[in-house]
Amino acid sequence: MVENKQFPMIILTGLSGAGKSTALKVFEDLGFFCVDGLPSGMVARLVTLFKEENPRNYRGLSLGMDIRQQDFLQEWQQTLAWLNEQRIRPQVVFLEASIDTLIQRYATTRRPHPLESKDLGLEQALETENELLAPLRQDADLVMDTTGFSVHDLRRAIQEKWDFLTDVSHGLRIHIISFGYKYGVPKEADLVFDLRFLPNPYFEEEIKHLSGQEPTIHQYVFQGEVGRQFRERFLAFLTYLLPLYAQEGRFRLTLALGCTGGYHRSVATAEEIFSALKSSNYHVSLEHRHLELG
Secondary structure (H helix, E strand, O other), rough: OOOOOOOOOEEEEEOOOOOHHHHHHHHHHHEEEEEOOOOOOHHHHHHHHHHHHOEEEEEOOEOOOOOOOOOHHHHHHHHHHHHHOOOOOOOOEEOOOHHHHHHHHHHOOOOOOOOOOEEHHHHHHHHHHHHHHHHHHHHHEEEEOOOOHHHHHHHHHHHHHHHHHOOOOOOEEEEEEEEHHHHOOOOOOOOEEEOOOOOOOOOOOOOOOOOOHHHHHHHHHHHOOOHHHHHHHHHHHHHHHHHHHHHHHOOOEEEEEEOOOOOOHHHHHHHHHHHHHHHHHEEEEEEOOOOOOO
């Protein structure tokens, strides 16, 4: 039997044009056996083959699956049920991007969208696909918004999240994103917290060039009464809230922490929350989305 700890299984899916094929190449470089466009009905055969052959030349199995397959959603549910019977829990990564970004990518590649037809234009096809895949997105272990990503950005993001993806034990997975409001709120966020009330190092000339990852900025943000009280109460709030989400059956929760530029306060707070949750044995990952822009 395939045990995920020894043989991880990653399912890459999401909106067409969001970067699934590129992501699959990253896993191929990581030593995975990769198959793109595999029909859901053939997953059981492939997994059975791996169980029988027990190949040792690969770190795991990564499959690219999308809506190009007829009856994809129906067969996907059947496949998940079969995997559950085999006690195999794949890690599902859902890739998405803004409609404008996807339209631009299709214009660049000049390839048709799988749902396009004489009665359905590109934008309508993208919106329809988004609606059809909403349940799959909801149950995904990790949602990645590739808006504004280059090929290299996507590769780096997946590699940074590798530890998160290899943790295959059951339980709530928490992804923390620091961001800048001037660049936009991450649309994959489940909970958004505005941190612009915290002391702002931007107005201190001697330290404004330092990011929220630096101890000096951390001390500046949290040493005062406002920062100290916020830290204590916010951690207490999360300690109360997260188990309730887990009891409700959530697989994944994305917390977005924002300040003006995504360079000082949001980064320092994200680092603080990440460390606290990690020490409490939560499955947690961290992303500073706009740090480099600062």
